[in-house]
Amino acid sequence: MNIYDIARLAGVSIATVSRVVNDSPKVSEKTKQKVRAVMEEQNYTPNVFARGLGLNSMRTVGIVCPDVSDAYMAESVAYLEKRFRGYGYDCILYCSGYKQESKVNAVQMVLKKKIDALVLVGSHYVGDGSEEEIGYLREAAREVPVFLINGYVRCPGVYCMLSENYQIMYDTVCALTEAGRKRILFLYDSHSYSATQKLLGYEDALRDNGLPMVEELKIFTENKISTVRENLLQRGELNFDAVVATDDGLAVGALKYAMKKQMRIPEDVNIIGFNDSELAVCCEPELTSIDSRRDALCKTAVDSLMLLLEGKSVRHKRSVRCHLIKRGTTNF
Amino acid sequence: MNIYDIARLAGVSIATVSRVVNDSPKVSEKTKQKVRAVMEEQNYTPNVFARGLGLNSMRTVGIVCPDVSDAYMAESVAYLEKRFRGYGYDCILYCSGYKQESKVNAVQMVLKKKIDALVLVGSHYVGDGSEEEIGYLREAAREVPVFLINGYVRCPGVYCMLSENYQIMYDTVCALTEAGRKRILFLYDSHSYSATQKLLGYEDALRDNGLPMVEELKIFTENKISTVRENLLQRGELNFDAVVATDDGLAVGALKYAMKKQMRIPEDVNIIGFNDSELAVCCEPELTSIDSRRDALCKTAVDSLMLLLEGKSVRHKRSVRCHLIKRGTTNF
DNA sequence: ATGAAAGCGCTAACAC
DNA sequence: GTGTTAGCGCTTTCAT
Numbered sequence: 001m002n003i004y005d006i007a008r009l010a011g012v013s014i015a016t017v018s019r020v021v022n023d024s025p026k027v028s029e030k031t032k033q034k035v036r037a038v039m040e041e042q043n044y045t046p047n048v049f050a051r052g053l054g055l056n057s058m059r060t061v062g063i064v065c066p067d068v069s070d071a072y073m074a075e076s077v078a079y080l081e082k083r084f085r086g087y088g089y090d091c092i093l094y095c096s097g098y099k100q101e102s103k104v105n106a107v108q109m110v111l112k113k114k115i116d117a118l119v120l121v122g123s124h125y126v127g128d129g130s131e132e133e134i135g136y137l138r139e140a141a142r143e144v145p146v147f148l149i150n151g152y153v154r155c156p157g158v159y160c161m162l163s164e165n166y167q168i169m170y171d172t173v174c175a176l177t178e179a180g181r182k183r184i185l186f187l188y189d190s191h192s193y194s195a196t197q198k199l200l201g202y203e204d205a206l207r208d209n210g211l212p213m214v215e216e217l218k219i220f221t222e223n224k225i226s227t228v229r230e231n232l233l234q235r236g237e238l239n240f241d242a243v244v245a246t247d248d249g250l251a252v253g254a255l256k257y258a259m260k261k262q263m264r265i266p267e268d269v270n271i272i273g274f275n276d277s278e279l280a281v282c283c284e285p286e287l288t289s290i291d292s293r294r295d296a297l298c299k300t301a302v303d304s305l306m307l308l309l310e311g312k313s314v315r316h317k318r319s320v321r322c323h324l325i326k327r328g329t330t331n332f
Numbered sequence: 333m334n335i336y337d338i339a340r341l342a343g344v345s346i347a348t349v350s351r352v353v354n355d356s357p358k359v360s361e362k363t364k365q366k367v368r369a370v371m372e373e374q375n376y377t378p379n380v381f382a383r384g385l386g387l388n389s390m391r392t393v394g395i396v397c398p399d400v401s402d403a404y405m406a407e408s409v410a411y412l413e414k415r416f417r418g419y420g421y422d423c424i425l426y427c428s429g430y431k432q433e434s435k436v437n438a439v440q441m442v443l444k445k446k447i448d449a450l451v452l453v454g455s456h457y458v459g460d461g462s463e464e465e466i467g468y469l470r471e472a473a474r475e476v477p478v479f480l481i482n483g484y485v486r487c488p489g490v491y492c493m494l495s496e497n498y499q500i501m502y503d504t505v506c507a508l509t510e511a512g513r514k515r516i517l518f519l520y521d522s523h524s525y526s527a528t529q530k531l532l533g534y535e536d537a538l539r540d541n542g543l544p545m546v547e548e549l550k551i552f553t554e555n556k557i558s559t560v561r562e563n564l565l566q567r568g569e570l571n572f573d574a575v576v577a578t579d580d581g582l583a584v585g586a587l588k589y590a591m592k593k594q595m596r597i598p599e600d601v602n603i604i605g606f607n608d609s610e611l612a613v614c615c616e617p618e619l620t621s622i623d624s625r626r627d628a629l630c631k632t633a634v635d636s637l638m639l640l641l642e643g644k645s646v647r648h649k650r651s652v653r654c655h656l657i658k659r660g661t662t663n664f
Numbered sequence: 665a666t667g668a669a670a671g672c673g674c675t676a677a678c679a680c
Numbered sequence: 681g682t683g684t685t686a687g688c689g690c691t692t693t694c695a696t
Contacts, residue, residue: 002688002690012666013667013668014667014668014689014690014691015666015667016666018690018691019691026665027665027666028665028666045444046689046690047688047690048690049381049384049385049388049688049689049690050385050688050689050690051691052380052384052385052672053385053672053673053689054671054672054690054691055691056381058445060424067410068409069403069406069407069410070406071403074400074401074403074406075401078401078427081400081427085427090426091425091426092422092423092425093395093413094417094422094423095410095414095417109422112380114380225610225613226613249610259616278581278611279610281558282557282584282611282614282615283614283616334672335673335674336673345682346674346683346684347684347685348681348682349674350674350676351675351681353674354675358682360681360682363681379672379673379674380674381672381674382672382673382688383673383674384674385674385675385688385690386674386675386688387674387675387688388688666696667694668694668695668696669694669695670693670694671690671691671693672689672691672692674687675687675688676685677684677685677686678683678685679682679683679684679685680682680684
């Protein structure tokens with residue numbers, strides 16, 4: 001059942017059918033009715049490929065993230081998909097993994113699908129920010145508007161929105177030191193732009209508060225509760241009186257370690273997570289965590305891209321403050 | 333840059349270029365080299381829409397689930413996407429929500445994209461199993477092979493794989509009663525096929541062990557830790573000595589309630605969750621949970637659909653046993 | 665307001 | 681082994 005069949009059955013030309021499908025104003029109501037009736041009756045759906053060929057668009061946006069099974073990304077994708085769909089855009093999902101090569105490949109692959117826009121979730125896509133590592137973004141932006149959720153790169157066609165991770169981490173560590181904490185563990189699981197910002201905030205806060213920067217207190221580990229716990233356990237004597245982490249999973253791992261070591265929480269150790277996930281209200285005591293404003297970033301992504309696709313212009317870069325959500329693992 | 337340009341630059345016909353693109357064996361190595369060189373040089377990518385038009389396929393599979401922000405679905409989607417991509421298929425993601433109408437709409441929408449196969453994640457898509465509620469699946473299956481992850485419907489073209497939810501719930505509740513538990517709370521958050529199976533397993537186990545079926549011990553609530561906790565708190569006197577839930581989030585909610593009520597865990601109350609998620613190892617004590625074999629289901633989905641797309645046939649229905657993973661919230 | 669016809673870029677049947 | 685050509689089903693310009 002194609003446009004010719006409908007045209008024949010409705011006694012009009014294919015051009016008219018096409019116009020009806022696209023709700024063109026230059027077709028008489030009467031004709032529209034007639035054609036629509038036939039379409040309904042025949043259960044006609046325009047062929048998207050042919051449509052795509054003609055319009056050079058299938059109203060699709062590409063969503064690329066390292067791994068949807070991660071809670072932050074899953075929530076992001078859920079939000080994005082819903083909003084884009086609300087605008088009539090379908091979403092192609094590509095989970096790229098974390099390696100530079102596979103990220104580049106993912107972006108190239110998804111571009112071949114002639115998507116109308118591309119959104120990259122998480123700050124892994126800017127690599128170390130070097131020209132070499134962001135070259136693929138530059139190229140991508142030549143084809144479609146690209147939005148970086150929680151990443152920043154100065155490049156035409158690449159739009160960005162950041163969480164102020166440096167600032168919140170700086171403020172948080174300052175608060176910890178002001179509350180008398182001296183040995184603050186920093187847990188992280190990636191070298192992404194945002195993780196780096198968090199680390200910088202941590203380091204600067206230590207320095208500005210006259211605390212030494214102890215290398216053994218910066219621990220890189222897989223983001224899995226049991227792994228973090230075991231990892232810490234294996235380190236023997238590891239004294240600390242506070243923990244900040246780049247994700248809740250890491251913080252909970254530390255919490256589990258602290259429990260095992262009979263440390264009192266929050267008296268002996270303050271623990272602070274990141275992303276304010278369901279894990280934070282799941283553990284005991286509940287975890288103080290940082291709201292990274294994921295939805296605010298995602299919202300901006302959708303809003304900006306939709307404006308761009310309508311031919312409007314858009315402000316280039318914005319950022320949003322994060323918030324500390326206090327729960328039982330802190331006492332300041 | 334299209335196939336004509338490449339043909340001209342390489343000094344061959346478009347047919348030859350097309351053959352090279354599709355790696356046809358009936359092109360001489362020499363010609364292939366020549367054409368490939370031009371393609372590389374021009375950075376040529378075949379137009380997917382035109383390709384789709386000709387082949388009536390864009391090598392895409394539709395993945396529909398109620399909500400990717402749910403951990404079970406997120407993990408499923410992550411697995412599916414990865415595997416399908418491994419076979420050269422892209423994935424269109426559609427989050428349908430939980431309402432019948434929106435589920436039907438989602439399936440219809442995604443079918444319009446001329447996907448090559450459709451996978452439905454979670455047992456919400458069979459509704460109550462009535463002909464009326466599964467009609468849309470029948471129609472879908474007329475267009476493409478459909479795979480139901482953890483749902484079952486007898487219908488040509490719809491392939492299914494089930495977790496044995498009834499059995500594991502029956503066994504688990506039996507174990508609880510044998511351990512002397514009398515008032516077992518059943519927490520659920522949906523009326524999906526699988527939730528219903530779990531409920532049946534619970535009810536049958538109670539009956540077979542001579543325990544009364546108390547309506548007030550079957551509680552339907554939103555799957556959010558804090559909500560479950562508040563919900564239970566509001567019920568005043570609610571005596572129970574065990575909890576089984578259709579998802580970990582619900583079980584943790586009950587755990588939080590029990591802690592608040594100063595109940596000892598597992599002495600006073602045994603708690604068992606479902607899906608063995610990260611929440612289970614996050615809470616304290618850690619949650620005994622049921623491994624619903626999500627990956628086994630997803631694996632079968634991919635394997636079956638890929639066989640079908642290669643024109644091979646496939647066994648119709650299979651199921652897989654679930655496993656109880658014991659942790660600190662039980663003592664039997 | 666409607667129709668005829670020329671693309672859009674590719675695949676595949678057919679001819680050589 | 682390679683080229684010619686007719687679709688695939690739609691959009692859109694140009695007539696009328």
